[in-house]
Amino acid sequence: MNLIRFIPATRKTGLAAFETELLALLPRLRRFARSLTHDGADADDLCQVTIEKALLARGSWQVGTRLDSWMYRIMRNAWIDTARARSRAAETFVAEEAGLSVGGTGNAEARVALNEVDAAMRTLPDEQREAVALVLVEGLAYKEAAEILDIPMGTLTSRLVRGRQALMARLGEAA
Amino acid sequence: MTIEPELLMAYADGALDPLTTKRVERAIANDPALAEQVARHRRLKSKLSEAYAPIADDPVPDRLAAMLTSNVVQMPKRPPRARRVSAAWQSAAAMAACLVVGVVVGRGMDREGSVMATDHGLYAAGSLAQALDDQASGAKGPVRIAVSFRAQDNGFCRVFQSAEADGIACRDPKGWALRRTMPGSAPRSGGGYVQAGSSDVELMATAQNMMADMPLDAAGEKKAIASHWRAR
Numbered sequence: 001m002n003l004i005r006f007i008p009a010t011r012k013t014g015l016a017a018f019e020t021e022l023l024a025l026l027p028r029l030r031r032f033a034r035s036l037t038h039d040g041a042d043a044d045d046l047c048q049v050t051i052e053k054a055l056l057a058r059g060s061w062q063v064g065t066r067l068d069s070w071m072y073r074i075m076r077n078a079w080i081d082t083a084r085a086r087s088r089a090a091e092t093f094v095a096e097e098a099g100l101s102v103g104g105t106g107n108a109e110a111r112v113a114l115n116e117v118d119a120a121m122r123t124l125p126d127e128q129r130e131a132v133a134l135v136l137v138e139g140l141a142y143k144e145a146a147e148i149l150d151i152p153m154g155t156l157t158s159r160l161v162r163g164r165q166a167l168m169a170r171l172g173e174a175a
Numbered sequence: 176m177t178i179e180p181e182l183l184m185a186y187a188d189g190a191l192d193p194l195t196t197k198r199v200e201r202a203i204a205n206d207p208a209l210a211e212q213v214a215r216h217r218r219l220k221s222k223l224s225e226a227y228a229p230i231a232d233d234p235v236p237d238r239l240a241a242m243l244t245s246n247v248v249q250m251p252k253r254p255p256r257a258r259r260v261s262a263a264w265q266s267a268a269a270m271a272a273c274l275v276v277g278v279v280v281g282r283g284m285d286r287e288g289s290v291m292a293t294d295h296g297l298y299a300a301g302s303l304a305q306a307l308d309d310q311a312s313g314a315k316g317p318v319r320i321a322v323s324f325r326a327q328d329n330g331f332c333r334v335f336q337s338a339e340a341d342g343i344a345c346r347d348p349k350g351w352a353l354r355r356t357m358p359g360s361a362p363r364s365g366g367g368y369v370q371a372g373s374s375d376v377e378l379m380a381t382a383q384n385m386m387a388d389m390p391l392d393a394a395g396e397k398k399a400i401a402s403h404w405r406a407r
Contacts, residue, residue, distance in 0.1 A: 019243040019244070022243055023235075023240060023243045023244065026235045026239060026240065026243075027230075027231040027232070027233070027235060028231055030230055030231065030233070030235065030239075031227050031228075031230040031231040034227060034230045035223075035227055043230075044236055044238075044239065047239050048238070048239060048242070051239065051242045051243065052242070055242070110226075110229050113222075113225070113226045114226045114227070114229065114230075116226075117222065117223060117226040117227070132223070135188070136219070136220050136223045136224060137223050137224055137227045139224065141190065142185070142188075142190050157181040157184065157185065158181060160181075160184065161180045161181050161184045164184060164216060164219055165180070167219055167223075168215055168219055171219070171222065
């Protein structure tokens, strides 16, 4: 039997403030998902799981606190669960091939750039990739990123610097 | 003076306090290699943010947006679990559903008593239950039945529409269990224009997935009504 969850709706807008705000965040969440998963299809699956988790946990989000940080955290934890559940060897193998053909809907040049960056991101350890994604792609402050990842500032900066050095080497001086 | 890589990176990102910024600037002025390192950090940052920017500019796929714009969201499929856990979870879900019935559906249903919450979930009551029991598909009335069908578990289900709620109800020994409800699409008595919603499309798609076979035809429905929708 399929079980259904009902979301309270305000009569005026039909959507609760939570949904409205979350809807506005979706583009950024998709971008974060892409930089974590380095694959378009995986990214949207991750978005779906994240939204499901957020809707279930909405009671624990405090109005007035930042919804984006809360969502980034849910997404990052969901991705850890997903990645853990997969066979790492199989994932790397498949992704290596799939990455070449996967791109966004933008122009060819943008797709090539994205594929190149995706491929470089794939080589990073998870802990470095998530730090890079939050700071360099999402543009968060170090402190915000450290809070989302639940690590001290010093840990964040050392992961970030190692991740960046690896990316610079990988992407060459074109970086 | 040595500048640690972390410090240089933080400088490149503009993340340092003014005093430390000055200190790093002095070091950079004396060491072109450091300046080059800062430039590389900044190039990498803009390269990454530019590469991923198109993702955020892309339209969000409908299936993701629909999770937030629809009033009803399907629960993720759960792997089979031990009976106890699953039962507890189901009753929690039913409880959550009950809470919200007052908000989403409650515009009239509670008052008319068309839905009742039981230990086993939500059930049709009053005029809704009556219509589900006796009314033929397509017949006019405050409640309209769109289609009747036999679900994969062999029980009968019916898709209904009313001013208060649309949904799918399935017959079990305890009555008409509400499997799916959404805000009503049928015009209220007294007329008035009602915007066409996606609810009927979505309900029909859900019904399609639940069906064991074809929908009941008029004769089959008549027989089912006569036998009080008892599953054979």
